[in-house]
Amino acid sequence: MKMKIKKTITLATLLLLNFSVVFSQQTSDVKKLSDDERMAWWRDAKFGMFIHWGAYSIIGGERGEQIAGGGAEWAMDKLDYTIEEYEKFPNMFNPELFDADAWVTMAKNAGMKYIVITSKHHDGFALWDSKVSDYDIMDSSPFKRDIIKELAEACKKQGIIFCFYHSIVDWHHPQAQGNLFPNYNAGQKDQTVVNPEFPKYFKNYLKPQVEELLTGYGDVGVVWFDGDWIADYTTEMGKEFYDFIRDIQPNTIVNNRVDKGRMGMEGMDMEGNFAGDFGTPEQEIPATGIDSDWEACMTMNGSWGYKPSDHKWKSSEDLIQKLVDIVSKGGNFLLNIGPDGFGRFPAESIRRLNDMGAWTKANGEAIYGATASPYDRPEWGRYTKKDGVLYAHVFDWPEDGKLVLNGDIKLKEASLLTDPKSKLTTESSDQGFTISVPKSAPDASVSVVKLTLN
Numbered sequence: 001m002k003m004k005i006k007k008t009i010t011l012a013t014l015l016l017l018n019f020s021v022v023f024s025q026q027t028s029d030v031k032k033l034s035d036d037e038r039m040a041w042w043r044d045a046k047f048g049m050f051i052h053w054g055a056y057s058i059i060g061g062e063r064g065e066q067i068a069g070g071g072a073e074w075a076m077d078k079l080d081y082t083i084e085e086y087e088k089f090p091n092m093f094n095p096e097l098f099d100a101d102a103w104v105t106m107a108k109n110a111g112m113k114y115i116v117i118t119s120k121h122h123d124g125f126a127l128w129d130s131k132v133s134d135y136d137i138m139d140s141s142p143f144k145r146d147i148i149k150e151l152a153e154a155c156k157k158q159g160i161i162f163c164f165y166h167s168i169v170d171w172h173h174p175q176a177q178g179n180l181f182p183n184y185n186a187g188q189k190d191q192t193v194v195n196p197e198f199p200k201y202f203k204n205y206l207k208p209q210v211e212e213l214l215t216g217y218g219d220v221g222v223v224w225f226d227g228d229w230i231a232d233y234t235t236e237m238g239k240e241f242y243d244f245i246r247d248i249q250p251n252t253i254v255n256n257r258v259d260k261g262r263m264g265m266e267g268m269d270m271e272g273n274f275a276g277d278f279g280t281p282e283q284e285i286p287a288t289g290i291d292s293d294w295e296a297c298m299t300m301n302g303s304w305g306y307k308p309s310d311h312k313w314k315s316s317e318d319l320i321q322k323l324v325d326i327v328s329k330g331g332n333f334l335l336n337i338g339p340d341g342f343g344r345f346p347a348e349s350i351r352r353l354n355d356m357g358a359w360t361k362a363n364g365e366a367i368y369g370a371t372a373s374p375y376d377r378p379e380w381g382r383y384t385k386k387d388g389v390l391y392a393h394v395f396d397w398p399e400d401g402k403l404v405l406n407g408d409i410k411l412k413e414a415s416l417l418t419d420p421k422s423k424l425t426t427e428s429s430d431q432g433f434t435i436s437v438p439k440s441a442p443d444a445s446v447s448v449v450k451l452t453l454n
């Protein structure tokens with residue numbers, strides 16, 4: 001394993017104009033934004049694409065008769081590959097159909113504003129040209145194209161904010177869990193298992209790899225850590241890591257998995273002083289709004305990594321409603337794609353992206369830059385709010401053509417969002433306002449009624 005550490009640190013500034021980053025690599029006078037300024041683009045963006053892609057994408061979660069349970073990105077562990085056996089997959093990973101521009105276009109057309117790609121997942125294989133490792137796309141795969149570079153450049157070109165996911169857990173590295181070979185995942189299964197060499201991995205490998213990603217690929221919107229749960233990783237390391245990242249790119253955003261405060265899949269921090277800028281609920285949406293920054297990440301079927309045997313796809317309608325639900329509670333939605341080993345998005349994912357794109361194109365005004373609803377959740381759907389305007393997102397369109405608003409809403413006028421000229425008749429009573437709406441729903445998934453308030 002090479003142990004070269006890149007010394008140059010490029011300071012960068014994020015200048016954010018309507019979600020598009022103006023890249024201005026500067027070696028001095030980087031403007032350090034306030035926390036609110038730094039978080040502003042992310043809070044407005046609401047919708048991002050997660051990409052889980054790596055050598056596991058050619059395995060598809062299958063080995064002989066076995067099919068890995070859960071996420072196929074865990075193939076190495078779940079299908080009991082030894083490190084030596086698994087190393088053959090990076091050697092075969094040659095995704096010639098990978099087209100970064102096309103991926104970014106698909107995200108953009110879906111209405112997504114940022115992309116978070118797995119630079120390295122738990123298997124340890126790096127998708128960029130790492131100087132501290134041979135276990136990367138340039139040295140251990142025939143592909144020899146820096147995937148992170150191509151994606152970062154495509155994002156920059158198309159005005160999508162580039163972000164990366166990075167695993168603290170490493171099943172391959174000899175000073176991390178890899179040292180527990182053949183039980184390279186023992187620390188996941190038994191929290192008392194630690195690797196005494198882990199601090200060396202942290203200092204000489206994990207940090208330098210993240211430094212490479214922060215210095216070689218332009219401005220990074222979010223550093224999205226994962227694998228915070230292993231006992232080897234400490235809260236001191238987490239805080240040090242957070243500061244390290246902000247020293248390199250002062251305006252980048254870091255998720256809460258950089259530290260050890262996360263409450264399981266619920267994703268928010270427990271009481272205490274933990275590093276990280278936002279909570280990370282996984283595969284779930286909080287029941288109510290939360291008064292701090294959070295982002296729910298979710299799969300379209302049941303797997304993060306490509307898994308052709310998993311047909312449990314969420315419907316487009318469900319995904320659109322999830323986006324609305326999340327925004328109505330003040331969160332962001334990070335929706336996953338697991339491209340295959342050739343570099344293709346699954347057809348089922350593309351269809352859903354297209355459906356979401358059609359919806360966000362028509363209804364984006366009620367999503368981007370919107371905040372949580374100050375009103376109780378109505379039976380028929382959700383509310384979002386922006387600039388004094390309330391948006392009623394109707395999941396269950398009233399058959400009698402009467403949309404009943406919460407009693408505490410003081411309505412001035414109402415119209416269909418997709419038909420601004422439609423002035424809907426409203427009626428007020430002691431119980432509140434009722435709006436007369438067309439008998440059939442304007443949108444099969446979620447129809448939005450724009451409410452101007454008094």
Ligand code: FHN
Pocket residue numbers: 071073074226227282297304
């Ligand atoms: O183990 C991973 C999993 O493979 C996937 O990357 C998700 C995404 O949030 N995070 C972990 C589990 O919490």
